[in-house]
Amino acid sequence: MTTAPAKIEHRSSWQQFWTSPAMRKMRRNPLAITGLVITLLFGLMALFAPLIAKPSGNCVRDLHITDASQVYNPLSDAFRRATLAPPKSCYLIERLSFKQQPSPPTAEAPFGTVNGYNIFYGLIWGTRTALKLSFIIVGITLVIGVIVGAISGYYGGWIDNLIQRFIDVLFSLPPLILTVVILTILRARLMGGGAQYDPTVPMVVAFCVTGWAGYARLIRGEVLRTRQLEYVDAARSLGARDMRLILKHVVPNSVAAVFTTAVLDLATVPLSIAGLSFLGLGFEPGYSEWGQLVDFARAWLKPEYWYVLVYPALFIVLFSLAFNLFGDGLRDALDPKSR
Amino acid sequence: MLNFIVRRVLQIPVVMLVLSLMIVGLTQLLSPEQRAAPYIKSEQAAARLEQIIEQRGLRDPFPVQYGRWLSSTLTGDLGYSKASGQDVITTIRERLPRTLELTIVTAIPILLLSIWLGTLSALHKDKLIDQVLRVLVVLGYSLPSFVVGILMLAVFYAYLGWLPGAGQVSVLNTFALGDLHRYTGLLSLDAALNGRWDIAWDVVQHLILPATTLVIVLSASIIKVMRNNMLEALTSDYVRTARAKGLSSRVVNNKHARRNALLSIVTLGGFLIIGLLSGSLITETIFAYPGVGQWVVQAAIGVDLAAVLGFAMLSAVIVVVVSTIVDILYGVIDPRVRFD
Numbered sequence: 001m002t003t004a005p006a007k008i009e010h011r012s013s014w015q016q017f018w019t020s021p022a023m024r025k026m027r028r029n030p031l032a033i034t035g036l037v038i039t040l041l042f043g044l045m046a047l048f049a050p051l052i053a054k055p056s057g058n059c060v061r062d063l064h065i066t067d068a069s070q071v072y073n074p075l076s077d078a079f080r081r082a083t084l085a086p087p088k089s090c091y092l093i094e095r096l097s098f099k100q101q102p103s104p105p106t107a108e109a110p111f112g113t114v115n116g117y118n119i120f121y122g123l124i125w126g127t128r129t130a131l132k133l134s135f136i137i138v139g140i141t142l143v144i145g146v147i148v149g150a151i152s153g154y155y156g157g158w159i160d161n162l163i164q165r166f167i168d169v170l171f172s173l174p175p176l177i178l179t180v181v182i183l184t185i186l187r188a189r190l191m192g193g194g195a196q197y198d199p200t201v202p203m204v205v206a207f208c209v210t211g212w213a214g215y216a217r218l219i220r221g222e223v224l225r226t227r228q229l230e231y232v233d234a235a236r237s238l239g240a241r242d243m244r245l246i247l248k249h250v251v252p253n254s255v256a257a258v259f260t261t262a263v264l265d266l267a268t269v270p271l272s273i274a275g276l277s278f279l280g281l282g283f284e285p286g287y288s289e290w291g292q293l294v295d296f297a298r299a300w301l302k303p304e305y306w307y308v309l310v311y312p313a314l315f316i317v318l319f320s321l322a323f324n325l326f327g328d329g330l331r332d333a334l335d336p337k338s339r
Numbered sequence: 340m341l342n343f344i345v346r347r348v349l350q351i352p353v354v355m356l357v358l359s360l361m362i363v364g365l366t367q368l369l370s371p372e373q374r375a376a377p378y379i380k381s382e383q384a385a386a387r388l389e390q391i392i393e394q395r396g397l398r399d400p401f402p403v404q405y406g407r408w409l410s411s412t413l414t415g416d417l418g419y420s421k422a423s424g425q426d427v428i429t430t431i432r433e434r435l436p437r438t439l440e441l442t443i444v445t446a447i448p449i450l451l452l453s454i455w456l457g458t459l460s461a462l463h464k465d466k467l468i469d470q471v472l473r474v475l476v477v478l479g480y481s482l483p484s485f486v487v488g489i490l491m492l493a494v495f496y497a498y499l500g501w502l503p504g505a506g507q508v509s510v511l512n513t514f515a516l517g518d519l520h521r522y523t524g525l526l527s528l529d530a531a532l533n534g535r536w537d538i539a540w541d542v543v544q545h546l547i548l549p550a551t552t553l554v555i556v557l558s559a560s561i562i563k564v565m566r567n568n569m570l571e572a573l574t575s576d577y578v579r580t581a582r583a584k585g586l587s588s589r590v591v592n593n594k595h596a597r598r599n600a601l602l603s604i605v606t607l608g609g610f611l612i613i614g615l616l617s618g619s620l621i622t623e624t625i626f627a628y629p630g631v632g633q634w635v636v637q638a639a640i641g642v643d644l645a646a647v648l649g650f651a652m653l654s655a656v657i658v659v660v661v662s663t664i665v666d667i668l669y670g671v672i673d674p675r676v677r678f679d
Contacts, residue, residue, distance in 0.1 A: 176617035
């Protein structure tokens with residue numbers, strides 16, 4: 001009598017991911033899921049900003065179209081350019097008038113205007129600015145942090161000592177203040193050059209200089225632990241070189257530690273940028289950015305101008321709250337100690 | 340122990356030296372003309388730009404320039420601030436006490452509130468009050484300080500009109516300030532010591548909104564840490580032993596669990612001082628409070644190098660000194676910490 005061989009259950013990597021303990025825990029957390037959904041909505045809003053807040057003025061010209069509604073055709077070249085790589089002029093808030101005094105919401109400007117700027121346009125495109133910068137900054141700092149941290153932890157000795165003491169020095173200054181110092185110097189240098197420059201460059205550089213050290217610390221700690229594990233010794237005894245050991249064995253097994261931090265930083269970076277922009281250290285006036293719109297509201301605090309403050313504040317708070325709920329849920333899900 | 344303290348204290352000047360080397364090095368990105376700004380105090384001086392660059396040796400090699408910067412900084416000469424129209428050191432001396440006053444009235448409520456609420460939350464784990472507090476905590480650290488500040492300003496100053504929204508004292512009282520004998524530098528205290536309770540009350544009213552803003556933003560994370568510490572302490576062996584001995588839950592909670600949970604709150608001192616320093620930039624700007632934070636923001640906007648550098652060095656000194664004290668203090672109160 002022959003028996004059929006036992007069926008091997010085949011599970012795709014997606015199924016494995018979906019049924020992993022962390023995901024199960026995550027799925028049972030309604031707050032985290034709500035946070036994730038809202039965060040994704042913000043992401044969609046950023047990507048499709050040109051469709052939600054129609055291009056106007058120079059933006060229409062720079063997209064080489066004659067009528068703003070042409071972007072709605074998903075097959076057109078204008079749609080692709082507007083959603084993937086909009087020219088800088090699209091990031092400038094649509095200006096409906098030059099009147100300082102706010103005007104209440106209308107069909108043309110659903111959230112009203114302040115200084116003639118269309119608040120709705122500024123918020124939608126501001127979401128795009130915020131998310132774009134935050135992905136660029138977290139991406140760059142993560143790469144630098146992982147490289148430096150891996151070198152520091154893997155080689156140890158004087159290299160490690162040097163890097164760690166340098167990070168101590170960086171940490172002796174509050175991040176916001178270090179950012180302000182770098183921004184001041186970079187802006188002075190770029191302004192002194194007289195040439196046109198991309199307003200996001202000083203911001204990105206300043207945040208990258210400040211941000212990598214935290215990741216490097218975390219990765220180093222993990223690498224110190226990982227590099228002593230048996231499989232690394234095994235690989236080494238098979239003749240793997242340092243480079244291969246670091247890239248193939250040590251780093252992939254250490255990055256999980258910074259994953260949640262990086263996700264949460266995706267939310268804190270836009271808020272810090274908005275804070276600096278609020279102080280007047282961010283972008284030129286009229287660049288779509290949340291902090292600047294809150295700054296405009298400072299002059300119009302009376303209740304009859306509620307829309308100038310309420311909508312920007314709502315955007316920022318909702319974004320931050322959603323991201324933090326998701327991030328907290330993620331941390332709980334990935335933390336084996338939490339119950 | 341003594342060894343540890345000495346080594347820790349000796350680290351301070353080394354860190355400061357490396358940091359200053361870095362920051363002063365960064366200014367080399369700027370042209371000598373831009374770097375001459377800290378020495379130009381008047382229109383006439385601006386006309387002698389080239390002469391000042393020569394005189395100050397702003398085209399010299401970097402090590403020479405750094406040496407010069409270091410020696411003048413050590414003698415207390417931090418240059419001239421365009422933003423305040425005074426020397427940097429004079430401005431700091433004038434404004435730092437005001438920021439200190441705001442910091443003190445902020446730090447005390449933060450600590451009391453977070454210890455109280457963190458304990459409360461842990462003792463009623465998963466009950467209604469814990470759930471509510473946890474939501475508030477997430478809300479607290481999700482809210483950026485500039486949004487909280489401006490909402491406070493809109494509600495309590497512009498809408499309700501309960502509290503003043505700008506400055507340190509009312510305009511009427513500014514004339515009386517010259518007559519006060521400054522014992523401590525903290526205006527509310529000095530006014531009270533001079534018997535001018537009306538001014539003291541006025542100053543306190545001006546402090547309420549900025550202080551509340553900072554308390555809301557900074558308490559959240561400390562409440563969370565306190566709650567976690569307390570939860571950990573409550574499940575530990577010595578607490579179980581204490582309960583088994585038949586001690587009342589009040590004694591166990593307050594004497595055994597809370598005392599140990601408080602230990603690691605001390606380590607948050609560094610976090611708190613960083614939060615308060617960065618927070619001062621934003622809250623002082625929103626509420627036009629004339630402290631160092633407001634000045635340095637103006638300085639940064641106007642590319643006032645001397646002011647920004649001076650403030651950066653000042654905050655680094657504060658942070659490094661506070662974290663050194665925290666490290667030492669932690670060793671003193673927790674006998675399990677060994678110094679090696």
